[in-house]
Amino acid sequence: xxxxxxxxxxxxxxxxxxxxxxxxxxxxxxxxxxxxxxxxxxxxxxxxxxxxxxxxxxxxxxxxxxxxxxxxxxxxxxxxxxxxxxxxxxxxxxxxxxxxxxxxxxxxxxxxxxxxxxxxxxxxxxxxxxxxxxxxxxxx
Amino acid sequence: xxxxxxxxxxxxxxxxxxxxxxxxxxxxxxxxxxxxxxxxxxxxxxxxxxxxxxxxxxxxxxxxxxxxxxxxxxxxxxxxxxxxxxxxxxxxxxxxxxxxxxxxxxxxxxxxxxxxxxxxxxxxxxxxxxxxxxxxxxxx
Amino acid sequence: xxxxxxxxxxxxxxxxxxxxxxxxxxxxxxxxxxxxxxxxxxxxxxxxxxxxxxxxxxxxxxxxxxxxxxxxxxxxxxxxxxxxxxxxxxxxxxxxxxxxxxxxxxxxxxxxxxxxxxxxxxxxxxxxxxxxxxxxxxxx
Amino acid sequence: xxxxxxxxxxxxxxxxxxxxxxxxxxxxxxxxxxxxxxxxxxxxxxxxxxxxxxxxxxxxxxxxxxxxxxxxxxxxxxxxxxxxxxxxxxxxxxxxxxxxxxxxxxxxxxxxxxxxxxxxxxxxxxxxxxxxxxxxxxxx
Numbered sequence: 001x002x003x004x005x006x007x008x009x010x011x012x013x014x015x016x017x018x019x020x021x022x023x024x025x026x027x028x029x030x031x032x033x034x035x036x037x038x039x040x041x042x043x044x045x046x047x048x049x050x051x052x053x054x055x056x057x058x059x060x061x062x063x064x065x066x067x068x069x070x071x072x073x074x075x076x077x078x079x080x081x082x083x084x085x086x087x088x089x090x091x092x093x094x095x096x097x098x099x100x101x102x103x104x105x106x107x108x109x110x111x112x113x114x115x116x117x118x119x120x121x122x123x124x125x126x127x128x129x130x131x132x133x134x135x136x137x138x139x140x
Numbered sequence: 141x142x143x144x145x146x147x148x149x150x151x152x153x154x155x156x157x158x159x160x161x162x163x164x165x166x167x168x169x170x171x172x173x174x175x176x177x178x179x180x181x182x183x184x185x186x187x188x189x190x191x192x193x194x195x196x197x198x199x200x201x202x203x204x205x206x207x208x209x210x211x212x213x214x215x216x217x218x219x220x221x222x223x224x225x226x227x228x229x230x231x232x233x234x235x236x237x238x239x240x241x242x243x244x245x246x247x248x249x250x251x252x253x254x255x256x257x258x259x260x261x262x263x264x265x266x267x268x269x270x271x272x273x274x275x276x277x278x279x280x
Numbered sequence: 281x282x283x284x285x286x287x288x289x290x291x292x293x294x295x296x297x298x299x300x301x302x303x304x305x306x307x308x309x310x311x312x313x314x315x316x317x318x319x320x321x322x323x324x325x326x327x328x329x330x331x332x333x334x335x336x337x338x339x340x341x342x343x344x345x346x347x348x349x350x351x352x353x354x355x356x357x358x359x360x361x362x363x364x365x366x367x368x369x370x371x372x373x374x375x376x377x378x379x380x381x382x383x384x385x386x387x388x389x390x391x392x393x394x395x396x397x398x399x400x401x402x403x404x405x406x407x408x409x410x411x412x413x414x415x416x417x418x419x420x
Numbered sequence: 421x422x423x424x425x426x427x428x429x430x431x432x433x434x435x436x437x438x439x440x441x442x443x444x445x446x447x448x449x450x451x452x453x454x455x456x457x458x459x460x461x462x463x464x465x466x467x468x469x470x471x472x473x474x475x476x477x478x479x480x481x482x483x484x485x486x487x488x489x490x491x492x493x494x495x496x497x498x499x500x501x502x503x504x505x506x507x508x509x510x511x512x513x514x515x516x517x518x519x520x521x522x523x524x525x526x527x528x529x530x531x532x533x534x535x536x537x538x539x540x541x542x543x544x545x546x547x548x549x550x551x552x553x554x555x556x557x558x559x560x
Contacts, residue, residue: 013174014188014298015306019355021299025453025482026446033445034153048154049216062445066486075299076189158434159441159495165313165342166306166435173305202305206346215439293454294468314433328434329496356469 002139005084006039012077022072029065032097032109035083036060039095043138055135057117058126063092064112071106073099079106088136091115091128142279145224146179152217162212169205172237172249175223176200179235183278195275197257198266203232204252211246213239219246228276231255231268282419285364286319292357302352309345312377312389315363316340319375323418335415337397338406343372344392351386353379359386368416371395371408422559425504426459432497442492449485452517452529455503456480459515463558475555477537478546483512484532491526493519499526508556511535511548 010031018024037048046054073079079101086096097109115135119125150171158164177188186194213219219241226236237249255275259265290311298304317328326334353359359381366376377389395415399405430451438444457468466474493499499521506516517529535555539545 013170014177015170015173015304017299018294019297019299019301020479024295024450025485026295026449029446029449030153030155030444033155037154047216049214059440062489064486064488065445066484068484069482074189076187154438155444155446157439159437159439160339161439164310164435165345166309169306169309170304199300202349204346204348205305206344208344209342293450294457295450295453310433310435313435317434327496329494354469356467 002085004043004139005082006035006042007080007082008035008038009078009080012073012075012079014075017075022074028067028107028109031081032111035081035097036095036111039083044135057115059116060113061116061126062111062113067107067109069107071104073101073106077101085139088131091130093131142225144183144279145222146175146182147220147222148175148178149218149220152213152215152219154215157215162214168207168247168249171221172251175221175237176235176251179223184275197255199256200253201256201266202251202253207247207249209247211244213241213246217241225279228271231270233271282365284323284419285362286315286322287360287362288315288318289360292353292355292359294355297355302354308347308387308389311361312391315361315377316375316391319363324415337395339396340393341396341406342391342393347387347389349387351384353381353386357381365419368411371410373411422505424463424559425502426455426462427500427502428455428458429498429500432493432495432499434495437495442494448487448527448529451501452531455501455517456515456531459503464555477535479536480533481536481546482531482533487527487529489527491524493521493526497521505559508551511550513551
């Protein structure tokens, strides 16, 4: 578990919610994706849109996403999403997202992403590469 | 044109953009809808989710929405959306949204909404009602 | 008004709807955008993703979008969206979308798009070009 | 693993895709949610919007969602999503979604949902109830 945590506060919008009056689940995955970009931006001090060119990568490609829903989140709720890299492996890593409402955990999310580069043999494909040590260092 | 203006700053997310790298147009309508709620919340000093119960209405129902796109808006762009009621009529009103990037107008939006109540003859239908004068007064 | 009409039937999903139980307006703009691609695909007999390369364009860029909402559309409603080019001008054109529920018009949409090419002076910018006559011919 | 499988074919839209030209991950969760509704509608022969009233439930509430992404899915891809209940437990069940492109598995999704009713002690809360045997029977 790395120590760098990115926190974002936002308010649940009308359009985030379904006929049951609670957040439609794909919206949480949107929020988590945005938080992942912001986490890397903050930790590496590189604008999200310059991440690929700065590190010679295609991106931080998602291979697995999951969330579990502990409490309903509703229109107008003020939420906080705290995100961090929970584990770096050779070329992949996990990002953990904790979404809370009034200090109580409401949704837990986890993404697994890879450090993705263009495949040298076939530029139409992507391959994974080792996450640079200086990148990892910036998260602690 | 009323004088109360609500301004919100946000950053364009990866997931707001399409394969051309620019914001997918429905996302602007999401942003405008959210701004309309926030505009009323700020002007009336009532939480958006309490708007209906406070005023005995069903909501501020949308009858017309439009936008014109002057300049492309891209991933990572810092934008500002300034919203105001441009005209109150008897039971309807127009909301104008000006979205700018680095101070330059990029998208103009306009919504027409009605002050919507439950139809007394048929509670499954909605009807329009006069916008209260004290509501209108709070926008100037 | 050109005579080629593209029609699509679909069913309103749970996630298309807001806490009032009706379709959240940006969803209609998503449906219209998808229909515009399908209309061109059908009229020109070119796969949507090959449209740009086939005609040497960047795309059919949106400059204006609007919709007016006549009747509420709800979860589970079977709808039809009929789309056609209502007018071709030199380098721009209008697409009309008529969304109906059980044969009754519920939403009218209109998009203005341009035949967009890369600017020869500055390849980072886009410019408009004349819509080819053989393209226009295929819509009648 | 129950034997009733619901299959849906669709085409990836422009607006489903991100600047990398591939489907933005929350869109898959939207597709899975829609398929879950359609699966229940088909298996139980009840319109999705009548599911709650027919069975005296609030809904089939999501408690966990996950997906893993095996191959990129792009604009214009013709996909099939095959969905089934992989396991019924007392008051919860798992739905498996297999999304394939040209017959090759591209995304695997899994949702855990509960048979949700209104809490008798506090009608503002939801509780879980036993999935009726006749519901389970219709999936085999």
